[in-house]
Amino acid sequence: MSEEVVCVDFWANGFGMRVRIALREKGVQFELKEEDLRAKERSALVLEMSPVLRQIPILIHHGKPVLGSINIVEYIDEVWKEGPALLPADPLDRAHARLWAHYIDKMLFSTQTKFLKSKGEAKEKSKAELIESLKQLEQVLGDGNYFGGDEFNFLDIMLIPFSSMFSGYEEHGSFQIGVECPKLMAWVKRCRERESVARTLPDDGEMYQLHKAWYGIE
Amino acid sequence: MAETVKLLGTKGSPYSHRAEVALRLKEVNFEFLHEDLAHKSDMLLRYNPIHKKIPVLVHEEKSIVESLIVVEYVHEAFNGYAILPSDPYERAMARFWARYIDEKVIPAFWMSCWTDGEMQKGFIGQAKEALTILESQLKGKKFFGGDSIGFVDLAAGMVAFWFGILQEVAGISLLNEEDYPVLCRWADDYCSVEAVKESLLDRKLLVAHFASKKEKIFATKAPVYD
Numbered sequence: 132m133s134e135e136v137v138c139v140d141f142w143a144n145g146f147g148m149r150v151r152i153a154l155r156e157k158g159v160q161f162e163l164k165e166e167d168l169r170a171k172e173r174s175a176l177v178l179e180m181s182p183v184l185r186q187i188p189i190l191i192h193h194g195k196p197v198l199g200s201i202n203i204v205e206y207i208d209e210v211w212k213e214g215p216a217l218l219p220a221d222p223l224d225r226a227h228a229r230l231w232a233h234y235i236d237k238m239l240f241s242t243q244t245k246f247l248k249s250k251g252e253a254k255e256k257s258k259a260e261l262i263e264s265l266k267q268l269e270q271v272l273g274d275g276n277y278f279g280g281d282e283f284n285f286l287d288i289m290l291i292p293f294s295s296m297f298s299g300y301e302e303h304g305s306f307q308i309g310v311e312c313p314k315l316m317a318w319v320k321r322c323r324e325r326e327s328v329a330r331t332l333p334d335d336g337e338m339y340q341l342h343k344a345w346y347g348i349e
Numbered sequence: 350m351a352e353t354v355k356l357l358g359t360k361g362s363p364y365s366h367r368a369e370v371a372l373r374l375k376e377v378n379f380e381f382l383h384e385d386l387a388h389k390s391d392m393l394l395r396y397n398p399i400h401k402k403i404p405v406l407v408h409e410e411k412s413i414v415e416s417l418i419v420v421e422y423v424h425e426a427f428n429g430y431a432i433l434p435s436d437p438y439e440r441a442m443a444r445f446w447a448r449y450i451d452e453k454v455i456p457a458f459w460m461s462c463w464t465d466g467e468m469q470k471g472f473i474g475q476a477k478e479a480l481t482i483l484e485s486q487l488k489g490k491k492f493f494g495g496d497s498i499g500f501v502d503l504a505a506g507m508v509a510f511w512f513g514i515l516q517e518v519a520g521i522s523l524l525n526e527e528d529y530p531v532l533c534r535w536a537d538d539y540c541s542v543e544a545v546k547e548s549l550l551d552r553k554l555l556v557a558h559f560a561s562k563k564e565k566i567f568a569t570k571a572p573v574y575d
Contacts, residue, residue: 183482184449192438195438197441198441199441199445202444203441206437206438206441209440210437222422222426223411223413225421225422225425226413226419229415229418230418233415233418
């Protein structure tokens with residue numbers, strides 16, 4: 132029954148892309164309910180399912196909401212055991228994966244937002260921080276094909292949605308991520324060949340246009 | 350024999366507290382290595398080179414950092430007490446509320462203590478709202494984890510013990526029995542749990558510590574836990 136799993140999300144929401152990729156990796160049928168984040172007010176559904184933070188993505192399973200993209204992907208992994216394991220089995224590897232997932236949320240996301248919003252010297256400073264964060268993540272990737280080693284997994288899912296903004300960052304900052312982080316770009320290309328990723332990630336150009344309008348970038 | 354489990358932390362830190370309680374609940378033999386945060390040890394810099402923060406759990410020479418991640422690791426790596434719920438939905442909810450405490454409850458409360466004027470009024474409003482929402486999660490249960498303490502209770506350890514101390518030093522009364530009877534009752538129950546009692550410093554010591562650092566914290570808004 133496809134109505135059993137509902138994902139409330141916005142097409143350009145990187146956090147929501149994580150959820151949609153995870154569901155597709157597991158082969159779970161789901162209904163996508165679009166929530167336009169450009170609207171000032173959240174829909175009645177979001178207010179009902181996420182009353183405290185009023186945020187998306189929301190996964191609704193058997194009528195109950197699961198909130199927070201990292202939580203949702205862990206939940207998907209724990210509930211749908213058929214299909215590839217998204218998180219590693221070993222507790223240490225899991226701790227490592229969670230640590231970097233939260234790093235992406237705390238460091239990368241806030242830095243990229245600052246970068247898109249700022250001008251002049253502040254923009255140059257946050258551009259340097261953004262490159263630093265990407266380089267840090269490239270180090271975590273190491274020489275593996277994926278953050279999960281040989282297998283595409285949790286941490287790849289956490290980061291790959293940001294790649295839909297890479298060409299936007301490049302245009303905004305006049306630099307090339309491929310020059311700064313070649314291994315990371317190779318990883319992006321590899322991930323985008325996966326069906327779950329290709330189906331989920333939006334067009335780069337459309338992503339940047341939306342964010343330009345959002346942040347008032349000329 | 351050197352213990353294979355070491356916890357680098359300080360008694361003054363509510364984040365270190367989470368990790369310590371988790372280890373005690375699981376009855377893990379561990380060595381507590383007290384860090385002087387003003388003079389970070391080589392060990393800390395070796396095991397947490399990127400963030401250089403405590404707590405750091407070292408297990409068979411591998412390090413785990415970030416308090417909530419350490420607690421989940423302890424839950425998964427050691428047998429015994431179940432810190433997180435077994436049901437995936439309940440687990441997802443526990444993780445949500447733990448992060449809510451870190452992202453909404455603690456920052457608002459902290460800033461309420463160390464600001465003044467209009468800014469303080471704003472933070473107090475936010476803190477009150479967050480505490481009300483947190484309290485509602487107890488709805489008829491003894492602990493956030495149910496009959497025994499769990500992930501969310503550990504995350505809220507700062508609320509149970511440190512909040513009373515901080516507000517006393519700051520001269521405000523946010524978390525009080527009149528406004529938050531259920532949360533205050535929970536705080537007493539939490540602090541009475543054996544594993545928690547063993548982890549907590551004497552209250553007077555902590556009050557004296559924060560009182561001595563009050564001016565510095567007011568100026569920088571940065572915590573000084575040791």
